[in-house]
Amino acid sequence: MKINQFSITPTSPAQRQTELARIRLLRDGEGDTMDAKGLFETLLVRTHLSCTTPLTGKEWLHDLLATPNLAIDDWLASDQELTNEIFYRVALQLLSFEPGVDFSLTAPLAAWHKLGLPLEEHDHWTSSDVINAYYLLLNTRGKDGQILIDQLTANGFLTWSYQLPAEQKPLFFNGKPLASFDPAHFVREVVYIETDMDTDFDGQADLVKAEIIRPAESSHGLKVPAVFTASPYNQGTNDEWGEQATHKIDYPLTHKKVGQEAPTEMTFPTNFSHRTVTGHAQQATQHFSDSPAYTLNNYLAIRGYAIVYAAGIGTRDSDGVQTCGSPEQTDSMKAVVEWLHGDRRAFTDRTSGITVDADWCNGNVAMTGRSYLGTLATAVATTGVPGLKAIISEAAISSWYDYYREGGLVRAAGGFQGEDADTLADETFSRTKRPADFARIKPVYDKYIHRLTQAMDRQTGNYNAFWDRRNYRKDIQGIKAAVMMVHGLNDTNVKPSNVKALYDALQSLPVTSKLILHQGQHIYINAFRSLDFSEMANLWLADKLWDVDNQADRVLPKVLVQDNAQPETWTAYDHWTAGEKLTLHLDEHSLIDGDVHIAKEVVFNDHQSDATYRAWCKDPTKWQAALMQDPGRFSHHFASQPADQDFLLRGTPRVSLAVASSSDHGLLSAALVDLGTDRRLTTSPVIINRGGLQLGYHWANDDLREFRLQKKPTSYRIIARGHINLQNRHDPATVDPLAPDQLVDVSFDLQPIFHHLRAGHRLVLIIYATDYAFTLRGNEDINYQLSLENAILTVPGINSLN
Incomplete structure (x- = not known):
């Protein structure tokens, strides 16, 4: 087993004491009045929630070993001093590593080094050394895939912080917000954002539904940033439609004629009306109970980030048709960012004309997500939309031609032979989930998808106007947001050429970029034990969205690669191509x-x-x-x-x-x-x-x-x-x-x-x-x-x- 951590940001001893005091682990004067052993005991007991009395504290300490033969309470009663071996033997147990399984009680430092955990050693431990080492320990990853402070908060260590006034939040620790927001009181609301297009030909600007999960404090003066995931799957999928729309593939290539042109796709109206505003509400009036969630967003939600999901045009409760990666789809997601930034209007429902603002948002937005979700994050970033400060795009497409075509060939995404742009559009056209709405829009959609099928041109496999409209690489120069890219080197679905092209182009732009390459296929990596990806994302977003000067750009590697020959090995590099x-x-x-x-x-x-x-x-x-x-x-x-x-x-x-x-x-x-x-x-x-x-x-x-x-x-x-x-x-x-x-x-x-x-x-x-x-x-x-x-x-x- 090996743990790799890249999110620990350097802090001074004074800052460490301040932060430990902020989370009520260290109290005034204790560093000066207590010796190393006494302070170590105090910190241990305070981090174990069931130790509500001296007796329960002693009972808990009696079950942890300070030496191979002495429990902590017995060691405390002895005249033995605190040593490197004792501190890190106890630390391994706090991090859920098992003696005899994960480490030897007689050689804790050897195990600590083998695991790759951060270390502070001292010849003679003082109370200041205990403070510094314990602070680092709280930022150290354990066997269960969490840093210790997150492990403690998952067990209720910070529930007292739920009652803090909004102006005292969030609590930052090592440059990252802690889980100090009560999920039981999250606000869950729905708004309908007005776009500047009419893709369903009904004469009115399309509305896009957005679902928001935000902390209660954001209704009481705390301005929070938004983490937005654009997911066309979010409102449901038509799996049977997708199967029916899958194309045959068992037929030969044909000779292409020079100069042969593909049909064009439909264009949308430019003459349409916007809704009449009849009033303004202080808060949304529609709510929801649950929504398909990305677990990284769940991790961020209790740290004070508002989480926003939108499926875009052509999906249930929104207007328009499903266009599979077109500029119209990009603009429908861009509109969500604009509303969060305060530059666009949204309504409390689809018909009343009553507007509602995102006045709870501090105007800073990030986009997250894998595959189609990360693709739309990349697409929106190329527009340079104000307010979009960062994206975390995982396994994202940068050119749809490279997803469904290659070198003049129809080329399937791995595992999906016969799928194409029309198949994906059909699968994600979730307006079918509202039968009457679907009945009204069906003639328009049928006509649109027929033209789309012709325009994508499976006959030749050539790059044409259809694919050019879905090539975000042409507009990479417009990116102003910081970009974190995550991709699998063995991803045969969204092939690595997509991220390589984006990475290469970003190197000449005045924006921060980070690249993480793993050995997986088409997967998320936020739940890996060997890598602190969630903490890295939290550090990154704290810098970009909370405007915290936490050295994220310097601390996080430029290029981080998982080794394919050695398990649990991640190495930092300066460039992808070198040598x-x-x-x-x-x-x-x-x-x-x-x-x-x-x-x-x-x-x-x-x-x-x-x-x-x-x-x-x-x-x-x-x-x-x-x-x-x-x-x-x-x-x-x-x-x-x-x-x-x-x-x-x-x-x-x-x-x-x-x-x-x-x-x-x-x-x-x-x-x-x-x-x-x-x-x-x-x-x-x-x-x-x-x-x-x-x-x-x-x-x-x-x-x-x-x-x-x-x-x-x-x-x-x-x-x-x-x-x-x-x-x-x-x-x-x-x-x-x-x-x-x-x-x-x-x-x-x-x-x-x-x-x-x-x-x-x-x-x-x-x-x-x-x-x-x-x-x-x-x-x-x-x-x-x-x-x-x-x-x-x-x-x-x-x-x-x-």
Whole structure:
């Protein structure tokens, strides 16, 4: 087990005493009048809530060991002084680590170092040393996935703070607000925000429903920041519709005509009316009981942040149609930020015309969320909307073309073959949940979704006007908010190219950016035991939204990466891509590190027997297993020599070669493989304690989880893939002519990597055509000829780890 903490901000001894006094753990003069042992006992007893009398305090201390043989109360009665071993032996027990399981009672410091916990050692402990060390201990993560102060507050340590006057909140500790707001008295309210568009053609500006959870103190003078999650799933989904709208994929590519244009999608009215204002209310009049929640937001809610959810246009209780990533959808979410900032009006209901303000908000807004949610956070950030101070975008799309297309090909998101923009629009068009409303809007929506389906153009897979409107990268220069990006290096749903493009573009802007790369697929990381992500987010948002000078920009790493070879290992870096460029030349079966030119050709055929084809279509994992073992019939493998030491590969690999298809169309795919028998990390996090991560006192919880090493070794892992249509050799928007057996030069990127290649492992590049997990599956009898002269694989950055 290893704990990684990056959110502890430096504080002076005087500040530590002030903060300990603020949470009623240290009282005036105690640091001067008490010796180290007495002060240690006092702090221990005060942090254990059941110690309401000297007797109960003694009973509790009698169950904790100060030495391998003495309970704390017995040690206190002895003449033994406080030592490093005693303090940290007790600290491990407070952090829920078990003697004999997680650490040895005779070597607590060894365990402390192995766990990676923050440490202050002293030759002779004074009361000042106890104060400083105990302060640090309260900020130290334990076995249950929480820092000690959060573990205590989840058990009720700060319930007294619920009664503090609004002007004395929030309570800050180590630069972060504590859980000092009573969830039993949260205000839950609904408003309807007016946009400046009419996407359902009814002649009126669309309204967007927003649900708000905020502390009661925000109704009594405390101005709080807002954390907004834009989730088109929030008001329900049409799963059956999504299944019906899933496209067939088992058909071949066709030859593209040069200059062929895709149909355009519908445009929306510019002439419509806004609602007449009939009055103003001091507070919202509609309320709600519950809403699908992101657990990071639950963690933040009891720390004084208002939590806002909106599903946007085309969802239940809102107006408009579902447009899947368009500028209209972005604007509907931008409108929520504008209302929170005080720049737009909202109504208490859909019909009365009575407005209501977000006068409880301090005007500072952050956006959070994963996948579609993080995508819309990125989209809104590119508008530069005032009030949006930060986003935490996890597994977010930066260009929808890179989600549903690649290199002139229809390319599925991992696990969702046949899904497309129209499928997702149908799934999230939750106005269906109000039958009469749906009946009224159905003719308009049917017409709109038909045009959308044509405009997205599954026939060619080209980049066109439809995808250009959904490409947020064009507007990255407009970002003014600080950006924290989180992405899985093994995410085949929202591919890492999306975050790499955003990260690269942000490096030239005058905004703060942070990047966290984990080894997971399409997941949240806020409930990992090995990483203090929730505390990092709290520190980040305290700086951006509460305007607390807590050194967040300096303390948090620029780039933080989870190691793929060692469990529970997170390392800080300054850049994604760094190191020497690695260039490997393709030989007949080898990847050669050297300046060589191989005048050879290799050939493979993409066709399979009907039985094999049907089996692979039904279960692409069988295809992948066959691909790895293929002797060269439907692919070609190029392997490097075993690595003579551990290397770190960083950046976007690129393949360049010449290829000919026996047809007038074709595709090329590539997989980069780490080949070597090893115990690798599990592909998904393992639940350590279901429901065991308490997010507050009598509040929400989460499942504590972590990546583990697989029980059995595996022989390989695919670390990057890439695909290209041979008729889009220059860019996805340009169709190039292609004749049968015409040898053409092709260069294309694989997905970005940040990969630890162990000594003894090989890099293998597999070149093939049909990818049964991601591309169309036509099973055509096409021969592909690869010319190896000047054929290379490049990785922009490589570092030795020895």
